[in-house]
Amino acid sequence: MRFDVYSPLVLSLLLSAVGPLTARRVAPALAARVLASAAVLTAAATTWSLFLLAAALVGHAPPVIREARADGHPVTDPVPGAIGLAACLALAAIAVRVYRAVRAEARTRRALRLLCAAHPEGTELIVAACEVPRAFAIPGRPGRILVTSGMLSVLGPAERRVLLAHERAHLTHRHGPLLTAATLAAAADPLLAPVRRAVGFLVERWADEQAAATVGDRRTAARALARAALTAGRDHTACALHFTDRAVTRRIAALQTSPPPRLWPAAAAVLLLGALPALLAADATDDLLRLLSGVLD
Template sequence: MRVDVYTPLLLSLLLTAISPVVARRVAPALAARVLTAAAVVTATATVWSLVLLAVTLLDDAPPVVAKARQNGLRLAEPVPETVGVVACLALAVVAHRVGRAVRAEYATRRALRRLCDEHPGDTELVVAASPVPRAFAIPGTPGRILVTSAMLGALGPVERRVLLAHERAHLAYRHAALVTAATLAVAANPLLGPVRTQVAFLVERWADERAADAVGDRTTTAHALARAALTAGRVQPSCGLSFTDRAVTRRIAALQSAPPPHLWSVAAAVLALGALPVLGAADATGDLLSLLTRVLL
């Protein structure tokens, strides 16, 4: 347990280091899914490791000490007591961060959906009269696409098709759920912050590729993205997925080259990396249970 319990933290750093490489070389749809899955599993294993470290403080509880003395046992110290105390504090911080992230996601989605409340429930496209050029995919049942009149006015007919195809891809493939999962993983394990950044970028790249397929022209899609980005200016990211969010220059460059391949071997390696923290946490759990069983039984 002395080593295994720390493996999720160490592997978090490794996952963070390789995520940009995966994002560049693997098809966006596949890369977004495997990075999100690996981040969620790693974050879960990290929290469980903190729980294990906190549980080691039980060996100092008076009833446990008395029971051990009655059985003539010497209590082993799995980790220093200071580490257990730090783990307890870290768990409190994690609970606060996750709760705050959940509230922020809920509040943002509710605010976006309020903009669509006056429209019929089966309306997919909502056009808001606004001088601010924006376009969002708003997840929910049903999902909505919110576009301002300024954004529509800045784009030509083909460019509007690109924009709508992009936002429809966000809704169809539940990109908001992937970004939310990555966001919660980062709330539980801040070391995974760069992975969340890559996932948010990849879902935009994924939607770009689907839009290019829908209009049948990658160059036209790149031009539409560039025009929308110039019109919108700097956009503050939110859980409503926006057409002009996330590294527009990189996305335009990617559309001017061939789509990246589905490197299943790389995807499998990332998933295997995500599974290693679970194995380490499971081994540490077994060691701790064995120790507590000898003391308490």
């Protein structure tokens, strides 16, 4: 209990350090899934560990201490009262952060889907008459691709195929829920913010690779991304899967080289790193239950 309950916080820092390295060296599809899964497990373990620290305050309640001493039970102090109180405050902050993240995601999805409300449900591609170059994948059932006329006007026929293949890859491989999971994990555990950014970059790289495979030309995919990035502004809609989002220069450079290897051992190590906090939190839970049962029995 004394050490296990704090380990998820330390392992969050380690995962945040490993995440960007994994994003650069492991194939995007595999790395995105592994990092998102590890982030969710670590965030859940961290939140549960804070709950355990807060629950340890039960042992400090005066009626409990008096009853334990009257029955001759030793009164242990696994967690200082100040740390337990800090854990309560941290849990309240987590609740606020997660609520805000969920609300932001819902607001963005609602705004994007309102743009598509006038079109038939079976319509996948929606072209908006707007001079501002934009392209979005809008997750949902069904998923939609929203492209402005300004974006289509700056791309050639082959580059338009790249654009549509990229956005279609977001929908096909359900990148929206994957990114949402990483976003909520970072909201619950702010130490995982670098992992959230890495997952956001990886889903774009994943879609880039799918688009390059669809058109059969990596250079054309890189050229389409470069041209779209030069004409698109930086005022992107939050939480949306935008074609020119997230480290465009790195994505263009990656498309001009061969695809990265899968590196299953590295991916497995990251997944194990994400599972370890959950195991240690479970052990801390067992320790706390034994301590409290010894006091309350």
